[in-house]
Amino acid sequence: MSTKIRRIVAGAFGLAATAFLAGCAKDAPQDTWQPKGSNAKIIDDLQQPVFAIAGVIGVIVTCAVVYCIIKFRDRGQAIPEQTHGKPALEIGMTILPALILAGVGVFTFRTVFDLSKTSDTQMVVNVTGQQWWWEYDYPAQPEMGITAPIITSGQMIIPVGTKVLLRETSRDVIHSYWIPALNGKRDAVPGRVHTLRLDADKPGIYAGQCTEFCGLSHANMRMETVALSKEDFAAWVANQLADAKSPAEKTLAKEGEGVFLNQCARCHQVNGLKKADGSPAIAAPDENVWAGAAPNLTHLMSRNTFAGAAFDLLSKKCRADVWGATSETVGKKYLAGVTEECLNQTDLRRWLRNAPAMKPMYADPAKLTSTNGKYRGMPNLGLTEDDIDKLVAYLSTLK
Amino acid sequence: MFTPGSKLFLGLTGFVLAVSVIYVAVVNNSIGGAVALLSVATGTALLAGLTLFNRDGEVAVGDVAAPAGAEPLTSSMWPLVATVGFVGVVAGLLTHPIVFFLGLIALLASGTEWLIQSWSEGASSDKVYNASIRGRMLHPLEFPVLALVGLGVIIVAFSRVMLAVSRDAGAIIFIVAGAAVLFVGSIFALKPSLKKTLVVGICVASAVGVAASGIAAASNGLRADLVEAKEEQHFSHKECGEEVSEHFDHLAEGTISLRSNAVATIELRDGKLTARELGVAKVTQTITFPRSNSATIIFRNKDEKEARLTAFLGTKAVQDGVVEEVLDCTQMIGKDHEQALTFKIAKSSRASDKPYTLTVPGLEGQSIEIMVP
Numbered sequence: 185m186s187t188k189i190r191r192i193v194a195g196a197f198g199l200a201a202t203a204f205l206a207g208c209a210k211d212a213p214q215d216t217w218q219p220k221g222s223n224a225k226i227i228d229d230l231q232q233p234v235f236a237i238a239g240v241i242g243v244i245v246t247c248a249v250v251y252c253i254i255k256f257r258d259r260g261q262a263i264p265e266q267t268h269g270k271p272a273l274e275i276g277m278t279i280l281p282a283l284i285l286a287g288v289g290v291f292t293f294r295t296v297f298d299l300s301k302t303s304d305t306q307m308v309v310n311v312t313g314q315q316w317w318w319e320y321d322y323p324a325q326p327e328m329g330i331t332a333p334i335i336t337s338g339q340m341i342i343p344v345g346t347k348v349l350l351r352e353t354s355r356d357v358i359h360s361y362w363i364p365a366l367n368g369k370r371d372a373v374p375g376r377v378h379t380l381r382l383d384a385d386k387p388g389i390y391a392g393q394c395t396e397f398c399g400l401s402h403a404n405m406r407m408e409t410v411a412l413s414k415e416d417f418a419a420w421v422a423n424q425l426a427d428a429k430s431p432a433e434k435t436l437a438k439e440g441e442g443v444f445l446n447q448c449a450r451c452h453q454v455n456g457l458k459k460a461d462g463s464p465a466i467a468a469p470d471e472n473v474w475a476g477a478a479p480n481l482t483h484l485m486s487r488n489t490f491a492g493a494a495f496d497l498l499s500k501k502c503r504a505d506v507w508g509a510t511s512e513t514v515g516k517k518y519l520a521g522v523t524e525e526c527l528n529q530t531d532l533r534r535w536l537r538n539a540p541a542m543k544p545m546y547a548d549p550a551k552l553t554s555t556n557g558k559y560r561g562m563p564n565l566g567l568t569e570d571d572i573d574k575l576v577a578y579l580s581t582l583k
Numbered sequence: 584m585f586t587p588g589s590k591l592f593l594g595l596t597g598f599v600l601a602v603s604v605i606y607v608a609v610v611n612n613s614i615g616g617a618v619a620l621l622s623v624a625t626g627t628a629l630l631a632g633l634t635l636f637n638r639d640g641e642v643a644v645g646d647v648a649a650p651a652g653a654e655p656l657t658s659s660m661w662p663l664v665a666t667v668g669f670v671g672v673v674a675g676l677l678t679h680p681i682v683f684f685l686g687l688i689a690l691l692a693s694g695t696e697w698l699i700q701s702w703s704e705g706a707s708s709d710k711v712y713n714a715s716i717r718g719r720m721l722h723p724l725e726f727p728v729l730a731l732v733g734l735g736v737i738i739v740a741f742s743r744v745m746l747a748v749s750r751d752a753g754a755i756i757f758i759v760a761g762a763a764v765l766f767v768g769s770i771f772a773l774k775p776s777l778k779k780t781l782v783v784g785i786c787v788a789s790a791v792g793v794a795a796s797g798i799a800a801a802s803n804g805l806r807a808d809l810v811e812a813k814e815e816q817h818f819s820h821k822e823c824g825e826e827v828s829e830h831f832d833h834l835a836e837g838t839i840s841l842r843s844n845a846v847a848t849i850e851l852r853d854g855k856l857t858a859r860e861l862g863v864a865k866v867t868q869t870i871t872f873p874r875s876n877s878a879t880i881i882f883r884n885k886d887e888k889e890a891r892l893t894a895f896l897g898t899k900a901v902q903d904g905v906v907e908e909v910l911d912c913t914q915m916i917g918k919d920h921e922q923a924l925t926f927k928i929a930k931s932s933r934a935s936d937k938p939y940t941l942t943v944p945g946l947e948g949q950s951i952e953i954m955v956p
Contacts, residue, residue, distance in 0.1 A: 312876060
C-alpha cells in the first residue's frame, strides 16, 4: 500500500472514529436513547428498529456506491455499451423501499395514536411558554392533594409513575416543549392548547430544551422535569400551597422585602407578600412585560434554577450532589431546596446586577418601541450593591 | 460629455442625496432610513456611471441606428409628471407620508416612462419600430398597473354606491348590474365582428358611469341605518344580559370552527351549567384559564330556551372612584347550537375581589368559576 493511500485510509478512519465517538456521551441528560418513562419507551420501541433498518440500508447503499466507484473508475477505457431500461430491477427497486416505508408507517401511526391517548390521565399541568422561560400551573386536583392552584416555573415537579397531561400554550411566539427522556416534543402555540403526556418510571431530574427557535435567548430557554416519589410530591405540594412568610423585623431580609416591593413586585408575584398598607401585593406583569407574565417567586428557593432554568441557584458542588443522587435519595435532596451554604450567590448577584448581560433579552428601554415600552425578559434595574445584598437576603427566605 | 441618460441619473443621485440630508435632519434621524436613501443614491450613481460608460446604449441600437436628427422627438408629458412627483416628495417630507409616497410613485413612474421613451425615440429612424420597442419594454408594466388602477376605481365606486343606497335597492342594483355585464359580455362573445370602437366605447362609458355614480354616492354619504350604527357603535359593543340584543344577536352563528382548540366546553342542559376541560374526562364546576393569554371556550346549549354565556372578567376603573365590571359574552343561541368565546384575563384570581365566573343570564344558581393561576 502506497504512503498516499495509507494516509487517506488513516484519515478516513480517524474521521469515522471521531463521528462515531461524538455520538457517545456519558450521562448526557438529553439523550433520546435513554427513555425513562412509558411514553419515551413507546418512541424508543419505534426508533430502535427504524434506525436499525435505516442503518442496514445505509450500509448496503454505501457499499454499492463505493464498489461502483472503485470497480468502474475511469482507467481510460472505452465507454461501455449504453442500454436503457431494466423493468424487473426498476420495479423491484420501487416496490422494496415502498414496502419498507409502509411497514415503518404502520408502526409509526400506531405509535402516534398510542402517544396521543389521554383518557387515563391522572394529573394535569398547564404549561405556558414565553420568551424565554416556562411557567407551570397546576389546577386544583384534590385527588392529587392539590387543593388550590399551584404556580411555578423552570422546573416542573411530577409524581413518579403518574400519567401527567401537559396542556401547552404560549403567550408570545411558538415554543416547543421537550424532555427527551420522558416523551417527544410538542409545540406551544399562542392561542392554541396542545396536549402532551409525560410520566417517569423513577424519581430523578430530567433535562430539556426549547426546540422551536423563539428569538434572542432561545438557547437559554431550558426546562427540567423533576419526578418525585408520591410522598415527596405530597410534601412538595404542601409547601407550594403555603404563602410566603414575611421575614422577621429589623433583619437584612426584611429590608430586602422593601426593595422587592419597590423594584420587583411590579412583575413578580410573591403570594402572601403585603404592601406597607397591609393590602396584598399583586403583580401586574401584563402592564410591564410583553408576554404578560413573569415568574412567580413565592417558593423560588424550592427550585434549583432561575432565569428560565438557564442558571443554577445551587452552587456547583450542591448541584452535583442533587443531580448525582440515586432515585432513592434525589427526592430528599431536591426538597431540601437551596440552603444558605448551597446558594449560588455569584450568579444570582450577577443576575440582579444586570440580567440582560447574563441572558440576552430585549430589555433596553431605548429599543422597546415595537412593544410599546414593554420588556421582553428582565431589564437591568440599576440596583445598588446595597440593594442587591438586601434582595439576596430576602429571596433566600422564599423557600 | 454627459449623455441625456447620465444627466438623468446624476440628477437623481443629487436629488436623493439632498432628500437623505433633509430626511435625517428634519424627519427622522434613524440609521435605517438614511441607509435606504443612500442605497438608492448609490444605485442611481452606478446607473449614471453605466450610462456614461456605454453612451446611453447607443452602440447597442445596432443596425437600425438613427442618423442624428433624422426625426424630431415627440412631445412628452413625463417631465410634467416628474415635476409633480418631485413636488409631492418634497411636500410629503414636510407634511404627510402618504403625500411623500404618492410623489415617489409619480417620480419613479415618470422616470421610468421618460427614460424608456427617450431611449426608444433615438433607437432608429423608424417611428413604428421605435414605438414597438417602447411597447415591448413598457407594456408588461403598464397594462397590469392600469388594469389594477381601473379595477380599483370601479370596485371603490361600486362599493360607495352599495353603501349609499338602501338594502333593497342594493340587491336590485347588484342583480341588474350583474345581468347587464353578463348580457353585454355575451353579445361581445357571440358577435366577434363588432366594431372595436363600439366595444371600447361601451366599456369606457360603463366604467365612467360607475365611477361617476361612485363619486355621486360618496358625496351623498352612507345610508341612514349605517350612519346610525356607526354613531351608536352597534358593531363594537355587546349586550350580555338576558334579553335578546337588537344588533349583537342578529344572525347568531349556529356553529363554530374553533372546537378543536378550546380550553373547556361549557354545557347548558336541563337548566344546569357544567364544564369539561380539555384532556380531563370528568365534568366540573371550575375551570382553569391561562393567565394573561387569550384562550377560547365553547358554549353549548342543550336546552329549549335560547341562552347566552356571559363571562365576568373582573373590574376596571373608568374614572376616579368609578369601577365597572368587565363582561364578555356569546350571542344568544338556540338548542343544540354552539358558540366560541375567546377572551383574556390579565391578572390572577388573587387580583379580583370577586371570582371570575361564567354564567347564563336569567339562570339562577348556576355558575362556573374561572380559576386564573
